[in-house]
Amino acid sequence: METIKSLKGISIVKIAIGLLFALVVLPSNLKAIAILMFGVAVLINALQRPWHFDTRFFITNTLIFLVILGTYFYSDNTAYGQRKLMQMASLIVFPFVFAMLTKAESKEIFKSLKTYLWIYLIGVFLFNVIPFLWFFGTHYSFPEMMEHFATVLRVKMGKFNIHPIYMSMHCSIAILFSFYILREVRSKVKIAAIIGIDITLVLFLLLYAKKGPLIALMIVFSLFVVFQRKQKLLKPYLLAITTLIFLTIAIPKTRNKFVELLKIENIDKGEVTSTNIRYTIYETAQKLIIAAPILGYGIGDYNDVLVEEYRQEGNQLLVKGKYNAHNQYFSLLLIGGIIVLLAFLFTTGINLIYAIRYNNQLLILLLVFYTIVMFTENILERESGIIFFAFFLNFFGLKSLYVHDEV
Structure with a gap:
C-alpha cells in the first residue's frame, strides 16, 4: 500500500497540472515550457517511490501517434512530416507522463479538480475579455470590434495569436466545465459570477460565429442535462437553448453562417463561403481517399497531394490558401488510410467505453464535443487544438482508470 511518503512530490505535480489548465492564457513560447515542467515534476515524483508505469494506458492513448509515425516512412516530404509529427508530439508526451502516476497519486490530484x-x-474568460477591452479602448470603435475582433485575435496578438475556431472551442469547453462547478456551488455570489461568465462566453461564441463549436456546445449541454436526471433543470435548459437559438438567428453575422447551409455547392459554381469552401475541399479529398484507401499518402505528403489536386482542378483559391482537409476524419484517411482512422477510433472508443462504465461524465462530454467539431476542423494537426485534446483525454482518462467517484 502506498504511504504518505510516496506522495511527497505530488503537490508540485498538482501545481504543474494547474498551470496546464491555464495554458490558454500563456504565450506560445511558454506553453512548451509549462508542459516540460509538468513532465519533469511527474518524473521526479516517480523516482522517489517504486517505479510505476501503466503500459495499457500509454499504448491506448498514444496508438494514433504511433500509427501516424509509421506513415512517415513512406512519405517523400520528410521535412513537412517531421514538422507535423513535432506538432502532434502531445499525443505521445501526455500519455507517457500520465502513465507514470499511481492510483493514490491520481486520487490526490483529482481532489483539486474543481480548482x-x-x-x-477564468483563464478563457480573461483571454476573451481583456484583449477585447484593450483593442476597443486603444484601436477600434465598437462596430469595428464586432466586425474584426476575430481577425484581431488571429493576427494582432503576437505570441498570444489564436485562430477564432480554437477560441470558440475554448469558450465552449469552459462553459461545459462551468456546469460541473455550478453543481457544487452554494454561494449566490459565485453562482451569479459563473452565470455572468457563461453569458459573456456565449456572446463571444456568437461574435466568432463558428458553427461547429456552437452546435457541439448545444449537444453536450443537452447531454449534461440528461445525465443529471433532474426535472428542475428542464426549464432552465429550455430557456438557455431557446435564447441561444434566438440570438443565433437575430445576430446577422451568426445567422448568415447558418444560412450558408441552405445552399451548399462547389465554389466554382456558387458563392465563396466557408461552407462552400469546405464542400469543395471534401469533394476533392474524397477522390484522393478512394484512390489510396488503405495506407493513404503519409504524414509528409498528404497535404501536398491535396494542394496538387486543387491545382489540377483549377481551384486557385484553395491552392493559394493551401487549405487542409477541414475534416479530421478525412485528414486521417489522407494521412494513413483506414488504418490510421481505425487507430483513432480505437483510442476514442476505448476511452468512451470506460468513461461510460465509470460515469466519467466530463470525459464523455469532451469526447462528444471534440468528435463533433472534428467533422469541420483538423484539430489533431494544429498545436492550438492537439495540446488541449491530448491533455484533456489523458487527464480525464485517469478518472476512468483510477478515480471512479462521480465528478
Missing part, C-alpha cells in the same frame, strides 16, 4: 475547472474557466 482546475475554475482556473480554465
Whole structure:
C-alpha cells in the first residue's frame, strides 16, 4: 500500500497540472515550457517511490501517434512530416507522463479538480475579455470590434495569436466545465459570477460565429442535462437553448453562417463561403481517399497531394490558401488510410467505453464535443487544438482508470 511518503512530490505535480489548465492564457513560447515542467515534476515524483508505469494506458492513448509515425516512412516530404509529427508530439508526451502516476497519486490530484475547472474557466474568460477591452479602448470603435475582433485575435496578438475556431472551442469547453462547478456551488455570489461568465462566453461564441463549436456546445449541454436526471433543470435548459437559438438567428453575422447551409455547392459554381469552401475541399479529398484507401499518402505528403489536386482542378483559391482537409476524419484517411482512422477510433472508443462504465461524465462530454467539431476542423494537426485534446483525454482518462467517484 502506498504511504504518505510516496506522495511527497505530488503537490508540485498538482501545481504543474494547474498551470496546464491555464495554458490558454500563456504565450506560445511558454506553453512548451509549462508542459516540460509538468513532465519533469511527474518524473521526479516517480523516482522517489517504486517505479510505476501503466503500459495499457500509454499504448491506448498514444496508438494514433504511433500509427501516424509509421506513415512517415513512406512519405517523400520528410521535412513537412517531421514538422507535423513535432506538432502532434502531445499525443505521445501526455500519455507517457500520465502513465507514470499511481492510483493514490491520481486520487490526490483529482481532489483539486474543481480548482482546475475554475482556473480554465477564468483563464478563457480573461483571454476573451481583456484583449477585447484593450483593442476597443486603444484601436477600434465598437462596430469595428464586432466586425474584426476575430481577425484581431488571429493576427494582432503576437505570441498570444489564436485562430477564432480554437477560441470558440475554448469558450465552449469552459462553459461545459462551468456546469460541473455550478453543481457544487452554494454561494449566490459565485453562482451569479459563473452565470455572468457563461453569458459573456456565449456572446463571444456568437461574435466568432463558428458553427461547429456552437452546435457541439448545444449537444453536450443537452447531454449534461440528461445525465443529471433532474426535472428542475428542464426549464432552465429550455430557456438557455431557446435564447441561444434566438440570438443565433437575430445576430446577422451568426445567422448568415447558418444560412450558408441552405445552399451548399462547389465554389466554382456558387458563392465563396466557408461552407462552400469546405464542400469543395471534401469533394476533392474524397477522390484522393478512394484512390489510396488503405495506407493513404503519409504524414509528409498528404497535404501536398491535396494542394496538387486543387491545382489540377483549377481551384486557385484553395491552392493559394493551401487549405487542409477541414475534416479530421478525412485528414486521417489522407494521412494513413483506414488504418490510421481505425487507430483513432480505437483510442476514442476505448476511452468512451470506460468513461461510460465509470460515469466519467466530463470525459464523455469532451469526447462528444471534440468528435463533433472534428467533422469541420483538423484539430489533431494544429498545436492550438492537439495540446488541449491530448491533455484533456489523458487527464480525464485517469478518472476512468483510477478515480471512479462521480465528478
